[in-house]
Amino acid sequence: SAIYRAGVFGRRPVVPVAPAALEAAARRRMSARGWAYIAGGAGAERTVAANAAAFVRRRIVPRQMVDVAQRSLATTLLGRRLPAPLLLAPIGALELAVRGGPAHAEPPVARAARELGVPLVISSQASTPLEATAAALGPSPRWFQLYWSRDDDVAASLVARAEAAGAEAIVVTLDTHVLGWRPRDLDLGYLPFARGEGIAQYTSDPAFRRLADARTPAPSSGRPTLAALRAVATMCRHGARRADVETFLDVFSRSNLTWSDLGWLRERTRLPILVKGVQHPDDARRALDAGADGVVVSNHGGRQIDNAIASLDALPAVAAAVRATRPEAPVLFDSGVRTGADVFVALALGADAVLLGRPWVYGLALAGQAGVRAVVRHVLAELDLTMALAGVRDVAEIGPGALADEEGGG
Numbered sequence: 001s002a003i004y005r006a007g008v009f010g011r012r013p014v015v016p017v018a019p020a021a022l023e024a025a026a027r028r029r030m031s032a033r034g035w036a037y038i039a040g041g042a043g044a045e046r047t048v049a050a051n052a053a054a055f056v057r058r059r060i061v062p063r064q065m066v067d068v069a070q071r072s073l074a075t076t077l078l079g080r081r082l083p084a085p086l087l088l089a090p091i092g093a094l095e096l097a098v099r100g101g102p103a104h105a106e107p108p109v110a111r112a113a114r115e116l117g118v119p120l121v122i123s124s125q126a127s128t129p130l131e132a133t134a135a136a137l138g139p140s141p142r143w144f145q146l147y148w149s150r151d152d153d154v155a156a157s158l159v160a161r162a163e164a165a166g167a168e169a170i171v172v173t174l175d176t177h178v179l180g181w182r183p184r185d186l187d188l189g190y191l192p193f194a195r196g197e198g199i200a201q202y203t204s205d206p207a208f209r210r211l212a213d214a215r216t217p218a219p220s221s222g223r224p225t226l227a228a229l230r231a232v233a234t235m236c237r238h239g240a241r242r243a244d245v246e247t248f249l250d251v252f253s254r255s256n257l258t259w260s261d262l263g264w265l266r267e268r269t270r271l272p273i274l275v276k277g278v279q280h281p282d283d284a285r286r287a288l289d290a291g292a293d294g295v296v297v298s299n300h301g302g303r304q305i306d307n308a309i310a311s312l313d314a315l316p317a318v319a320a321a322v323r324a325t326r327p328e329a330p331v332l333f334d335s336g337v338r339t340g341a342d343v344f345v346a347l348a349l350g351a352d353a354v355l356l357g358r359p360w361v362y363g364l365a366l367a368g369q370a371g372v373r374a375v376v377r378h379v380l381a382e383l384d385l386t387m388a389l390a391g392v393r394d395v396a397e398i399g400p401g402a403l404a405d406e407e408g409g410g
């Protein structure tokens with residue numbers, strides 16, 4: 001209501017409230033490369049579209065004459081009381097979204113998360129070392145997202161640093177052991193991270209430094225190509241060492257992981273482990289059997305497999321499998337959440353909380369800390385009004401009964 005009242009007195013919002021206007025404004029502000037990387041998806045971007053379309057198919061059925069004068073968005077996740085069932089999704093190479101470099105990436109996001117009390121999931125591929133982000137977060141909750149490195153020492157080191165920096169959970173992203181086919185980036189002749197964006201977590205890591213510093217330049221086979229020379233010049237301009245970028249590309253992920261490997265991680269951290277990228281109910285069961293404490297239903301915002309199932313369509317079966325296997329294990333959801341009504345729908349279909357992705361990046365690009373804060377407040381204000389109008393007092397009451405039978409099949 002504070003947001004409406006401000007409007008009554010003529011105050012314009014910090015960033016556009018309408019999702020399409022927010023996106024359009026961010027697009028105008030960002031570089032072409034930044035926009036391609038942030039907004040883009042895999043292939044023909046059918047899964048990006050499907051993520052959105054899946055929300056369009058779901059319909060809330062409001063109930064009237066319920067006393068909704070007092071409402072609560074608060075929830076408890078992994079034993080921690082949170083103001084709302086919402087976290088900021090991990091976003092890598094964030095400096096691509098902003099002007100002015102890494103200092104304008106994670107630090108203002110962390111300060112916004114702190115103002116809001118909303119947990120930040122710190123990306124493995126952050127543009128700022130996680131210790132600096134943790135300092136900006138102060139006492140506010142943070143989780144750490146792990147890309148499971150090909151090098152055991154690097155993986156263990158990242159997890160140990162996250163623990164030392166107060167992370168309350170490790171989110172292992174399973175769906176990006178190789179990077180998806182991303183035509184927008186390819187058309188710009190651009191491989192994300194090639195200029196060292198998003199590798200600060202690694203270059204600041206002692207285990208990674210040992211690998212990168214030991215790397216001797218490859219013996220040149222004949223004359224270097226013009227393209228190779230240009231790439232080196234670009235990296236030098238951006239302060240990234242070629243050995244660092246090459247080492248990063250070698251170790252950032254592992255494609256030979258199987259469920260039994262989760263035991264290795266389980267032994268190395270006392271923190272809860274959530275696996276991100278689950279789309280099949282059997283994978284949810286196997287994850288829990290292998291030692292995971294929860295799952296994140298996600299298709300990485302449609303950035304990995306084109307024609308993949310919309311994440312929202314995968315949610316009900318995965319949530320049911322988790323409930324049947326371990327009722328208390330949290331089910332988180334992302335990919336396509338743009339509005340408060342979307343959060344309501346995801347909760348109704350079995351999510352305990354959602355991760356907000358691209359929208360907060362757009363807020364950051366437009367107005368830094370205030371932009372992130374505004375985007376999150378808009379989403380939560382709409383969730384609150386949606387609850388009021390649907391006849392729901394508490395986020396815990398939002399269930400499948402709040403939705404109409406699906407139109408057009410799943």
Ligand code: FNR
Nearest residue numbers: 038089090091092123173300301335336337357358
């Ligand atoms: C991501 N995502 C992501 N996930 C992750 O586990 N680690 C990461 O470093 C990143 N990096 C990243 C960068 C960018 C630019 C985007 C858009 C996404 C995926 C992210 O956490 C989340 O799953 C999606 O953003 C959800 O989709 P929507 O809601 O943004 O469409």
